[in-house]
Amino acid sequence: MKRMFTAAVAAAALGLTGMAAQAESLKIGFLATLSGPPAALGEHMRDGFLLGVKQAGGKLGGLDTEVLVVDDELKPDAALTKVRGLIERDQVDMLAGIVFSNVMMAVYKPIIDAETIFVGGNAGPSPIAGKACSPYFFTTSYQNDQNHEAMGQYAEDAGYKRMVIMAPNYQAGKDSLAGFKRYFKGEIVDEMYTQLGQLDFSSELTKIAAAKPDAVFVFMPGGMGVNLVKQYAQAGLSSQVPFLSAFTVDETTLPATQDTALGLLSGAQWAPNLDNEANKAFVAAFEEEYGYVPSIYASQGYDAARLIDGAVKKAGGKADKAKLMAAMKEAPFESVRGDFSFNTNHFPIQDVYVVKAVKREDGKYATETVEKVFDDKIDAYVGECGMN
Numbered sequence: 001m002k003r004m005f006t007a008a009v010a011a012a013a014l015g016l017t018g019m020a021a022q023a024e025s026l027k028i029g030f031l032a033t034l035s036g037p038p039a040a041l042g043e044h045m046r047d048g049f050l051l052g053v054k055q056a057g058g059k060l061g062g063l064d065t066e067v068l069v070v071d072d073e074l075k076p077d078a079a080l081t082k083v084r085g086l087i088e089r090d091q092v093d094m095l096a097g098i099v100f101s102n103v104m105m106a107v108y109k110p111i112i113d114a115e116t117i118f119v120g121g122n123a124g125p126s127p128i129a130g131k132a133c134s135p136y137f138f139t140t141s142y143q144n145d146q147n148h149e150a151m152g153q154y155a156e157d158a159g160y161k162r163m164v165i166m167a168p169n170y171q172a173g174k175d176s177l178a179g180f181k182r183y184f185k186g187e188i189v190d191e192m193y194t195q196l197g198q199l200d201f202s203s204e205l206t207k208i209a210a211a212k213p214d215a216v217f218v219f220m221p222g223g224m225g226v227n228l229v230k231q232y233a234q235a236g237l238s239s240q241v242p243f244l245s246a247f248t249v250d251e252t253t254l255p256a257t258q259d260t261a262l263g264l265l266s267g268a269q270w271a272p273n274l275d276n277e278a279n280k281a282f283v284a285a286f287e288e289e290y291g292y293v294p295s296i297y298a299s300q301g302y303d304a305a306r307l308i309d310g311a312v313k314k315a316g317g318k319a320d321k322a323k324l325m326a327a328m329k330e331a332p333f334e335s336v337r338g339d340f341s342f343n344t345n346h347f348p349i350q351d352v353y354v355v356k357a358v359k360r361e362d363g364k365y366a367t368e369t370v371e372k373v374f375d376d377k378i379d380a381y382v383g384e385c386g387m388n
Contacts (some may be wrong), residue, residue: 026063026318028308029086031079031097031107032121034071037197037223040252041099041297042071045121047290048298049096052305055285060305061312068092072099074197076106083107087114093318094119096304099297101125101144101172102196112136117325119308121301124347125171126178130384133345138328140303140335142269143347143379144172145179147246150267150352150373151217152183155244160214161186166204167219169193176219176246182380189213194220199227205235215242225249226256233260249357251295254365261357266367269348269377270299270337271355273368279336293366299336306333343378345385352377 030049032042046069053065068090072079079098086092087110094117098104104123111118112134120139128134129143155163165180165188167173177191189211192204208216220228225248232238238260246267254261272283272293282302286294294302310332315324331342341349352374355367 024063024317026060026065026094026308026312027090027092028060028065028067029083029090029092029095030067030069031072031083031095031103032069033074033099033103034069035073037199037226038074038099038221041122041222041295042097044252044295044297045097045099045301048286048294048301048303049121049305050301051282051286051289052302052309054289056305056309060309061315061317063312063318072103074100074103076103079103080106080110083110087111087116092116094308096308097121097301098123100170101175102170104128105171108132108137115321117321117328119304119328121304122297123172124175124379126175126381127171129345129347129379130381131386133385133387135325135346135387138307138342138346140307140348141300142350142352143381144175145182145380146350146352146374146377147267147269148176148179148217148219149183149377149380150354151244151246151265152180153373154265154267154354155180155184155215155217156186158215160184160242162189162211162213163187164190164192164208164211164213164216165218166192166194166216168196168198168224170196173219179380180217184217186214194224198224201228201231202235205231205237208241209235209237213241215244217244218248219246221247222252225253229253229257229261229264247296250367251293251365252297254357254367255292258365259359261365262359264357265370266355266357267352267373268296268355268367269350269352270296271353271367271369273366274337276336276338278334279338282336293360293364303333303335303337303340306335307331309333339376343382344387345379345382346387347379347382349376349378351375 314327
């Protein structure tokens with residue numbers, strides 16, 4: 001089922017006015033997973049993006065902006081049909097969003113073949129960063145491997161010798177474990193791939209208990225992460241085997257895992273407590289607008305809107321696509337993560353941290369930075385990209 005929100009709906013939700021499409025307007029198709037167990041990820045990303053539109057007065061780059069929000073349902077075939085509709089029927093000026101890499105890989109070629117600018121808000125598959133890179137693709141998130149690489153380096157520095165690693169069996173899961181192994185030099189006792197959307201991990205936990213590794217590393221976003229963290233504790237493993245992760249313990253899952261996840265460490269390029277003015281203003285505005293703590297997905301959605309706003313302004317509008325893409329390459333906005341620039345493949349060069357799950361003084365759960373692992377991290381695939 002498709003969930004589409006036109007600018008009028010977004011305006012009602014956010015108190016925006018004057019967003020009707022006009023001659024000098026900007027129409028954006030925004031895709032996100034908004035149903036099922038991982039819906040929170042898409043909701044955070046969407047809310048961050050719409051906050052960026054609101055703060056621009058409903059006019060990204062000074063153009064009246066219409067945002068068509070579509071639920072991709074975490075179904076590649078359905079997403080492909082909807083993308084074609086946005087491009088051919090709705091004639092959007094650009095596309096943005098996408099949480100999951102299997103959806104991104106399904107819709108990537110039709111988007112690029114249509115010469116439609118795409119601004120990613122999460123998924124960063126390795127093929128797109130490498131040989132399949134395109135001048136029409138930009139992302140304000142990361143290349144999939146990056147945050148997992150940070151945890152591989154952390155595990156190496158911590159002196160762990162034997163690890164069990166686990167992720168869902170799809171593109172981002174494969175990128176995740178590849179990133180971890182790139183920096184962890186010890187023994188991988190077991191490398192487990194689960195079904196995407198799996199919620200019962202009893203079999204995997206039995207294997208972990210039997211293997212007795214020094215630690216585990218997992219990538220299980222959304223509802224998968226909620227269940228895994230709870231079941232890990234219920235199995236009595238929390239006190240025996242350290243639990244490292246990325247995109248598993250964050251502001252989308254902490255409202256459900258709560259105290260069970262406190263103290264757990266993850267890799268991330270952003271956290272709500274990053275000390276820069278843009279981030280402080282974003283977190284305060286987001287919590288005031290929506291009443292919940294923003295996650296990494298919200299920050300990326302917000303930066304995507306800010307990138308579009310800055311690039312359209314710099315290009316003097318949307319009419320000259322080549323000029324607009326050239327402006328985007330310069331990343332003309334102040335990112336909530338601080339240092340931010342695009343590499344030649346249009347993936348970010350950015351710092352990456354270890355973050356920890358905490359309970360704030362107001363009783364809400366969040367992540368906060370523990371240490372910086374990488375400074376100005378370049379992704380592992382840019383050398384395969386033919387752009388310059």
